[in-house]
Amino acid sequence: MGVEELEARIKNLEDIEAIKRLxxxxxxxxxxxDVPGFMSLVADDAVWEFGPWGGRHEGKEAIRKFxxxxxxxxxxxxxxxxxxxSIDVKxxxxxxxxxxxxxxxxxxxxxxxxxxxxxxxxxxxxxGEWKFKEVVAEMKFAxxxxxxxxxx
Numbered sequence: 001m002g003v004e005e006l007e008a009r010i011k012n013l014e015d016i017e018a019i020k021r022l023x024x025x026x027x028x029x030x031x032x033x034d035v036p037g038f039m040s041l042v043a044d045d046a047v048w049e050f051g052p053w054g055g056r057h058e059g060k061e062a063i064r065k066f067x068x069x070x071x072x073x074x075x076x077x078x079x080x081x082x083x084x085x086s087i088d089v090k091x092x093x094x095x096x097x098x099x100x101x102x103x104x105x106x107x108x109x110x111x112x113x114x115x116x117x118x119x120x121x122x123x124x125x126x127x128g129e130w131k132f133k134e135v136v137a138e139m140k141f142a143x144x145x146x147x148x149x150x151x152x
Contacts (some may be wrong), residue, residue: 015089015130019096019123022130027080033071039064043124043131053139077105082119092125093133100137103145112145 022041029038039060048057048066057066071078084099102115122134143149 012089015094015125016087018130019087019089019094020085022123022132023082023085023096023098026132027082030067030071031078031080035064035068035071038067038071041132043126043133046132047134049134049136051137051139053142054137074106074108075104076107077103079103094123094130096121096123114141114143114145114149115139116141116149 025041026038029035029041042060042063044060046060046063048054048063050056050066054066054070057063079102081101082098083101085096086098087094087096096119098119098121100115100117100119104113104115105111106113117140118138120136120138121132123130124133125131141149
């Protein structure tokens, strides 16, 4: 294995770690309700797709409004957990899949909830920093905490 191949492999690993840190900041800023911090992670022409649960939002302003509704108006508490991570980097773009489990307090429904599902994401490097380009969430369940997602 030559030096160039080693450098390429190291660069790939560094990019994967940078995207993991990006996702960690996503959780931190969402959970601490830091909307400006959260929006600093998003590309200007990004798209958020949350299906029937949260709709489609194109562009930074629409994503900011959706984020404020979720993190400020609807949920008084969220604690994002991510696992089963898969990230593929190709130059200045990348894709990722993340499973999520979020214990949350729904202010509108006046109840504790479990939110769970998968994110399929696209990232783009902007001025040397990774940003979210597209986030597609597939909600597998949104269930009352005390009842769970299964009824006998």
